[in-house]
Amino acid sequence: MTTYSLYELNEYIRRVMALNFPEAYWIRCELSQVKLSKGHYFLDVVEKGDDTVIAQSQAVLWNRDFKILQKKLGSDLMSLLQEGLEVQFLARVDFHERYGLKLIIEDFDTAYSLGKLEQKRQEAIRQLKHLDLLDKNKRNYLPPVVQRIAVLTSETAAGYQDFREHLAANTYGYRFDCQLFTTAVQGALAENEMLAQLGKISSKSAKFDAVVVIRGGGSKLDLSVFDSLELCKGVANLPIPVLTGIGHDVDESVLDLVAYQSLKTPTAVADFILHRNLLFENEMLNLGLAVQQFSQTILKEKEIQLQYLWRGIESQSMGNLRQHQLMLDYIAREIPHLTRNYLGRAQGQMEALEKICHLLSPEVALKRGFSITTRQGIPVVSIQQLSAGDEIETLLHDGAATSTIKTTQQ
Structure with missing residues (x-):
């Protein structure tokens, strides 16, 4: 019986695989784990069937190949290197006597990943509609003046700086209280971090007028976290309105559909808030002007009424005075005659009483x-x-x- 050492066996396997897999192959799989070490990306890749792993292997993207692909794919490359993402990559099958089987990645098919993301996007929309969550946040009350703002984004994001500077530079003298809830806005950690921060915002929602979710743009793959079903559920269930400015000009994320108001960029969100506040101020100024004009009209009407009443009182008073004057004149003329008559009657009565008293005397x-x-x-x-x-x-x-x-x- 022939016996082989482990090295001999593995060396034989390496030669067999080199002969049978001489070229690179396109492989579909899911990235279950992504690690960066010394510029190289080491990946655990799996294939699932009915939520069970039916195949598993290791893959590597060497630093030299990473730099080549970075020039070709730009920011999409980092968006592809996310745990849980379904990808299709071109890889050579390599077997090493010590390290075993590895897939050496040479290229990525971004169209495949985008297609899978679109499938997940449509499924998320379907479930949100089924749960009646697609329009739930739109039913929240947005105050006419928005000043207390919870901002959900990365502290280092250019879009965050643009948003704050645009609000601060307003020419109307408006002041804003913006509280940052910092989170990753792309990558493997983004969804969990954003959900955690949404929980914090929800617990003190009474302190805010609105939530603003912003980032500085990116490719479809960069923005894939905003199609997350769980993230969109969290936003839909917030008790305060959510405004989005994710920085894309063409595509609309599921989060945009769920939000109270979707805008293209962080600056556009700032403009929306400023315009809303200005609209309220103008309404108040117009209302104040209308009240002033109404008050002036009422005062003018009352002034005319008072003048009319004054003239009536004056005329009536003069008439009363004339009437009383005539009566006084009449009384003055009649007093001597009336006095004489009264005194004459009194004299007669006294004389009669005197006669009676005389007749009745003892x-x-x-x-x-x-x-x-x-x-x-x-x-x-x-x-x-x-x-x-x-x-x-x-x-x-x-x-x-x-x-x-x-x-x-x-």
Whole structure:
């Protein structure tokens, strides 16, 4: 029985593979892990079937090939080197006696990855519609004045600086309170970081008027995170409006569809906010002008009414004064005549009373045959005042007589 050393076996495998795989092949797979070491990218690639890994291998993009592809693909290359992305690359099959099987990457097919991303994009849109989340954020209330802003972006992003500078340079004197929630906006960490920051914003949403999601543009692959279903769910469920300015002129991400308002660039978002605030200010100025004009109209109307009332009061007062003056003149003319009549009537009444008093006087009564009886100086008007033996005095018109009571009879 022939025995081989491990090296001999692996060396034999290397020669067999070199003979049977002499050229590069296009391979479809998913990047499960991406590591950078000394300028080289080491990749774990897998193929899944029914969410189960059915094939797995290792691949490497050497630094020299990376630089060549970087010139060819630009920023798309880094967008392709993301964990979880489905890619199609051109690779040579290499087997090393010590390190085993590796796929040496020479090129990428960006169209394939874009196609897969578009499939995921359409699936995300379908699910968002099914969950009634596509328009949910649009139903939030955006205040007429937006000043307290939560900004979700990378601190070093050029778009963030453009946004802040554009707001600060406004000529209207508006002030803004922008709080940065820093996050990666592309790459493998972007989705999780953005979801974490959305959670923080949601927990203190009462402090903000709106959320602004911005970045400084990029290719379709660069912007693939903004098609993430989970990220779009997070934005849709925020209780405050979200404004996006992701920096693309043609393509529209799923996040743009979900947001309260989608704009092309960070500067456009700043312009939208400034214009909204200016519109409110103009409405208030116009309202103030309308109130002023209305007040002036009311004051003018009331002034005319007061003038009319004044003239009426003045005319009525003059009429009343003339009427009272005539009455006073009449009274002045009548007082002497009325006084004489009154005094004459009073004189007649006094003379009549004087005659009555004379006729009713005791002297006249005595002359007419009446007498006045007194007992101890007190007039006697009742038999009850007298008793037998009392001495009484009777006054007549020409004298008086004294008598003694013998008996009394009722």
